[in-house]
Structures are given as C-alpha cells and as structure tokens.
Amino acid sequence: MSSTYASTTITSNTNTELTPIHWTAIGLAAITGVIHLSLYVTDDWLPFLFAGVGFLGAIALFVVLPRHRRPLYVAGMLFTASQIVGYLLFPMGPLWLGVLDKAVQIALIVVLGYLFVVETRHTSASRLSAEVTRRGPA
Template sequence: MSTDTGGRSLDVESLSGLAYVGIIAAIVSAVIHLRLGVGFIDSPLGISFILAGLGFLGAVVLVLLNYRRRTVYAVGIPFTAIQIVLWYVFNFAAGDKAFPADVGTLGAIDKLAQVVLIAVLVVLLRE
C-alpha cells in the first residue's frame, strides 16, 4: 500500500536564473494587480484585478513546486498577453486616457514586468 499523499515540496534547485527573473516579474505584476483590486474592491473591475493577481501568484507556486512547469509556461504567455491587451483597450482604445502620456508609474512597472515575463516564458518554453 502506498503512503504517498500527493503532497509536494518546493523544488527550487531545478530552477534557472532566468526562471527566477520570471518569478520576480510575475510577483511584481501580482502585487500591483492585488493592490489595484483592493482599491476597486466594490466593482467588477476590482474583482478582476484580484483574480488576475491570484492567477500570477498561483502560477508562481506551481512553478516553485515543479508542477507541470512547461504547461504553466505555455498558459502564462497568453494569460499575460491578454492582461496587456485588456489594459490597453480599457484605458486607451476605449478609455479617455492618452497613450503613452497617461500610462502612470504603476502601469509602466506592471507592463514592463509583464513584457519581461512573456519573454522569459517564451525562452523557458523553448528550452
């Protein structure tokens, strides 16, 4: 009889330096999304920010646990790209802000982190 409970432990030894760059980028984006979500908690927009932030954090946990990393990388690319597209559409294409003048500090940091994350995920997926 097996005593395996299916529990997982951290597997950071198998992560490359590039993977850590991706983890940091995902955490930066997660923190920004969670902060914005709390600020807009009474609206559907706030809930969407919180869900996005939790998605980034959940992916980081899965990578740290070495749970289907390649799948997490593959799903992370469109997930993150959709964040960028939605941000642009809601704020600039359909919103009243001017690009790039009204990007703001949080927006710039978040989008930079997301572009870095996508680049890292593409490289990790191709390894």
C-alpha cells in the same frame, strides 16, 4: 544528460532546481501579481483580484509542479498577454503604474518564451539521445 544555457544548467525536464532565469520569471510574476492586488485594494475592481491571484497562484504551481513547467510557460504567456490586451481596452489605475506593469509583463512573456523554447529543445535532445542509446550506434 545536461544542457547549459544562459549560464545555468538544467539536468532534466523533471529537475526541481530553480535556475536564475526561473527566479527571474518568478520575480516578474510576483511583481505584476502584487501590482494587481494593490490595484484591487485601491480600485475595488474584481478583475484585479483575479489577475493578482492568478499570477501568484501560477508561481505556486511553477514551484510545486516542476514536471509540468512547459505547459505553465505557454499558459503564463497567454494569461500575461491577455492582461496587456485588457489594459489597452480598459486602462485603469495611474498611468505610471500601468506602464510599469506592462513593461514587467512584456519581460515576463519574453522570459517564459525563452524557457519554453530552451526546455523544449533540451527535452527533444534528451529523447533523441535516449533513443540512440537504446538502439545502439548506426
């Protein structure tokens, strides 16, 4: 069964194909990951290293574990939101870089939320369709 959204097609929850919206999430995570790693190099503050590695590691998991993307979306939204809260509590680095990074992170949360909702709906519709097919017409 296939479902179309945002000019892309997802054929199943276990599909390994990356759509443009998936690549958008990957790009946003890569940008914020690189920003955090560069801040670690310049400011030598360990949480920057952890954040950068966290974002880049999440990209690797996203690509390697396509069956588990929905939990990664939720974890990614929570992790990214914690980065925003952390910045509000402990602003570090140049202001322009912080604003840029937070804008990227807000966009990442929106994209991950969108992917979670759409893929959850698609999975629910697929399960319903399979159940109807198994039981036969009413």
